[in-house]
Structures are given as C-alpha cells and as structure tokens.
Amino acid sequence: MHEISIAGAIIDAVLDAAGKNNARKVNQVYLEIGELTALNPDQLKFIFETITAGTVAEGAMFDIRVIKLSITCKKCSYNGPIELSEKMHFFVPVIKCPQCDGSDVKIMAGRECCVKKINIS
Ligand SMILES: [Zn+2]
Known part of the structure; x- marks a missing residue:
C-alpha cells in the first residue's frame, strides 16, 4: 500500500499550488501515473477523498491518466x-x-x- 504516502505527497503539492493561487476551492486535479509505479487509480481516488476532507480540495474530481510503459x-x-x-x-x-x-x-x-x-x- 504505497498509495498512501504517494497520495499524501500529491495532495501536499495540490494544496500548495492552491494556496499560492489563493484558491477558494479545487475543482479538478489531473494526474499522470506511469504503469511502472504500480499505483492503483481507484485506490488513489479513495485515499484522495479521505485526506482532502476539510481542505480546499475537498470534493475535487480526480482525473487519473495511466501512462503505458x-x-x-x-x-x-x-x-x-x-x-x-x-x-x-x-x-x-x-x-x-x-x-x-x-x-x-x-x-x-x-x-x-x-x-x-x-x-x-
Ligand atoms: Zn531490441
């Protein structure tokens, strides 16, 4: 389950960018995940939904594209x-x-x- 630590790093980057741009809300996040990372997009989405609760990214849509090797x-x-x-x-x-x-x-x-x-x- 290395998804959790990676998801945390991704959300940190998203919140950092949102903060720098004075965002009130993050609507959508586009991600590219390489096939070799062996990350599971469904699992990632689930973790994102959990860890963004109470942040400006709460309720954001996550658009995950898997890049083939x-x-x-x-x-x-x-x-x-x-x-x-x-x-x-x-x-x-x-x-x-x-x-x-x-x-x-x-x-x-x-x-x-x-x-x-x-x-x-
Ligand atoms: Zn060859």
Whole structure:
C-alpha cells in the first residue's frame, strides 16, 4: 500500500499550488501515473477523498491518466510500448525488448507520477 504516502505527497503539492493561487476551492486535479509505479487509480481516488476532507480540495474530481510503459531498445532501436507480464508483480520488473529480446533498453514513459494540471476557483 504505497498509495498512501504517494497520495499524501500529491495532495501536499495540490494544496500548495492552491494556496499560492489563493484558491477558494479545487475543482479538478489531473494526474499522470506511469504503469511502472504500480499505483492503483481507484485506490488513489479513495485515499484522495479521505485526506482532502476539510481542505480546499475537498470534493475535487480526480482525473487519473495511466501512462503505458514505453521503451527504446539500444540494440535494435525498437521504440514503443511493451506489455508488462502479470507474473512480474512489479517487484523487480525485467524489462525486455519485444523485438530482439534484449535488455539494454531505456524507459521512455511509464514512471510518471505527477500533477499535470489543477482547476481552481
Ligand atoms: Zn531490441
């Protein structure tokens, strides 16, 4: 359940931005969560609803976009998405190129965990 600590950090950032902009209310929060973070969007939303109670972000809508894992292979220069196998369970994901099976790959997307935009009033 690493969702709780990450959700806390995200809400801190949202409240900080809201405070700096003299927001009376946070209406909507847009987030990007990489597939490799193994965060569960439904669980995150639930935690957000709980921890924003009594803040300007109470009742805000959370729009969570999951970013698919995408790599560039240094061997065959494959560039694109790869599927994560279920059995990895994200503990030590072995990421291999789907084209040449090489493991010398660079992760281009899938590690994100950030607030893209917030809508305040
Ligand atoms: Zn390759």
